[in-house]
Amino acid sequence: MNSYSLTHLVLVLLALPFPPTPPPLYCLPGAVGGDRNITARIGKPLVLNCRGAPKKPPQQLEWKLNTGRTEAWKVLSPQGGSWDSVARVLPNGSLLLPAVGIQDEGTFRCRATSRKGKETRSAYQVRVYQTPGKPEIINPASELMAGVPNKVGTCVSEGGYPAGTLNWHSDGKPLIPDGKGVSVEEETRRHPKTGLFTLQSELTVIPAQGGAPHPTFSCSFSPGLPRRRALHTAPIQLTVWEPVPREVQVMVQPEGGKVVLGGTLTLTCETPAQSSLQIHWIKDGIPLHIPPTPVLLFHKVKLEDQGTYSCVATHPSHEPQESPAVHVIIGETSLQTPGILGLGSLEGQGLGTVALALGILGGLGIAALLIGAIMWRRQKAPENQEEEEERAELNQSVEPEAAESSAGGP
Template identity: 75%
Template sequence: KQTRSTYQVRVYQIPGKPEIVDPASELMAGVPNKVGTGLAKGGYPAGTLNWHLDGKPLIPDGKGVSVQEETRRHPETGLFTLQSELMVTPARGGAPHPTFSCSFSPGLPRRQALHTTPIQLSVWEPVPLEVQLVVEPEGGTVAPGGTVTLTCETPAQSSLQIHWIKDGVPLPLTPNPVLLLSEVRPQDQGTYSCVATHPSHGPQESRAVSVHIIGSLEGQGLGTVALALGILGGLGMAALLIGAIIWQRQRRQGEERKTPENQEEEEEEREELNQSEEPEAAEGSAAGP
């Protein structure tokens, strides 16, 4: 008998030197920045990519350092392509010129890691964003029904989003550097401030200004008093008028009652006179010739 032996031959291909593609030109302190993407091709089996800062391993922590990795395998050759994107947030006041590099460790035994060419970047500190709130008329004092204009002034209006706050509560308004209060009412009084948000600076709030209506409270008090006096005066006039009408009606009714009584008294007096005249006439006729 002839025995056939099957041997499986696995070919290991040494990967080429890794590289950093799409590197950044500079970094901004205090905000996340993309350093670049490490790339390694041709390794079999797949290895690992690791980042270094100033020659020391850079460990992702999910806060100041994050890495997004991707591994792809060619369907025909079985070779791998590894990618690793590095994001860092440089600390304010940290190293001004950090050096980054990426290394590829093959999955083969006794193979040394391969390193990319280091890149050195510059870190710049952003200038604090100054936000100023201007109010017109000056001082924020206006008469009832007047107009108040609040303007949020910043160094770069085009790249900012301006939001408004009244008495510590955000206003549900479309972002706009100008807030116009027309026909001011008592409910418009309060403390206003604006918040400017920039991708590289974060939110910055302006100083607060107050909007006050001249004589709003005094005017309301005087108006209330005047209204009360007017109501009382009207009620008094109405009472006098009703009293006069009732008095006139009672007077007329009294006169109407007195008229018949007077007529009866006059008739009685006439009858008495007639009766007294008749005896005198009879006596005169008897004393005649």
């Protein structure tokens, strides 16, 4: 064949009309064909095609199913039966489930024999699903405190099947529970009548100090069946408060920093509770060349120990913090010549103690004088009474004698 004949043949073929495209086969929602695993939404109709089934009755076919509604294999034929409300065979040999439910999960098989005696088999593994409502976060926190556990909120998803999972996100990134900074408490409940699931997930976090001041949290529901889109809650934004750090300070014993020569002095550097802190000491603005220690102990203080002390707390990941300075004063004890009361010279709080003692002694002396005067008066009163009685008796005896002498005269 030459090139002219080949070109002519190609043109003739192109001029021929194409066969019409066959119209699409109409199927109810959920209709499938072939051997495969399929999913169907709860409450919706499902049609399973039987391959090789004769298009017109009489048909030689049977459906066998093993689901949650049966204890063993159940056989359905085109003649129908008591299962028509649950599943029935259509005139074309397909199996119709008017409203698929959780109990319809299982295996469906069809065996059809053509008019020529050819046998065809079909098999399906059916699973059902129910998409829950959009999850939500209930009882959300209003703010968080850095460095301590905080409950962010509880994510709830209701009315789903299969159960699925809840996942937390922070600033768009998944949060993975580690039992330290992130922990989750989950609860799954199943409705006794509908069989649908309710999921709850409570999130607790420990925000890091110096982290994001306004983190955003959200929760998502991932269905138990693949190829289903995750559902997300509305995000919540919280404020993280940093705890006010406790200042580094020096505690002095004895209080006030006044200690006698040869006495005992203790300086303690109080810092925030961090195990990796190192404490260094400064005296009169000059670092002391001693090993890091939180306590300075002077068993017998000397005059050269007097001065200004402060401590510096250092941390590998923080700037050093220096305490306010404290003053240590070394004093000497001395006695002066006793005065009128035989008391030496005292300073400070000793004068107050002496004054208090003198006041008490003076009060006791005055009370003793008053009691002595009262007792003396009581003892003196009976003596005066006896003298008056004797004088009265003498006066009575003198009066009769005077009367007799006057009566016996000339």
